[in-house]
Amino acid sequence: xxxxxxxxxxxxxxxxxxxxxxxxxxxxxxxxxxxxxxxxxxxxxxxxxxxxxxxxxxxxxxxxxxxxxxxxxxxxxxxxxxxxxxxxxxxxxxxxxxxxxxxxxxxxxxxxxxxxxxxxxxxxxxxxxxxxxxxxxxxxxxxxxxxxxxxxxxxxxxxxxxxxxxxxxxxxxxxxxxxxxxxxxxxxxxxxxxxxx
Numbered sequence: 001x002x003x004x005x006x007x008x009x010x011x012x013x014x015x016x017x018x019x020x021x022x023x024x025x026x027x028x029x030x031x032x033x034x035x036x037x038x039x040x041x042x043x044x045x046x047x048x049x050x051x052x053x054x055x056x057x058x059x060x061x062x063x064x065x066x067x068x069x070x071x072x073x074x075x076x077x078x079x080x081x082x083x084x085x086x087x088x089x090x091x092x093x094x095x096x097x098x099x100x101x102x103x104x105x106x107x108x109x110x111x112x113x114x115x116x117x118x119x120x121x122x123x124x125x126x127x128x129x130x131x132x133x134x135x136x137x138x139x140x141x142x143x144x145x146x147x148x149x150x151x152x153x154x155x156x157x158x159x160x161x162x163x164x165x166x167x168x169x170x171x172x173x174x175x176x177x178x179x180x181x182x183x184x185x186x187x188x189x190x191x192x193x194x195x196x197x
Contacts, residue, residue: 010034
């Protein structure tokens with residue numbers, strides 16, 4: 001701005017010089033001043049052009065930085081979405097595994113209860129067997145002595161076989177339980193037993 005004011009002064013001075021027909025010295029002085037103003041104007045123009053180039057370079061750098069930042073932000077957003085999806089998947093898997101673990105824990109508790117129940121039943125059966133088997137053996141031995149029947153335990157299923165050692169002669173016993181009633185078989189066997197014991 002100051003350069004333009006100086007230029008205007010020089011122009012007005014030249015006009016007044018021409019209009020007043022002043023001395024040649026004043027004309028030279030004004031021309032010298034005009035040259036200085038033109039030089040200052042050219043220097044100012046060069047400086048302004050240099051500053052403009054610097055500003056444009058800075059703007060390009062800022063624009064590139066902004067584009068790079070936007071690209072990084074876009075990539076970061078995509079990575080964030082991917083991480084959120086992976087986090088959701090992991091949460092769903094965790095929920096599924098927790099449910100599975102809970103189910104397995106319940107099944108384990110049920111199995112422990114079943115095992116404890118089976119152990120109790122086994123102890124009860126052992127106790128019953130300890131008491132029952134000797135009495136069953138005693139009853140079987142007593143029945144054998146009374147009936148005098150020697151049983152064939154290796155006969156085919158459904159058959160009742162043995163030998164009755166009667167008062168006079170041994171007599172084979174062979175009955176088919178699939179064709180005869182249990183009552184008939186029982187009555188038949190008790191009829192073999194004599195009452196003279």
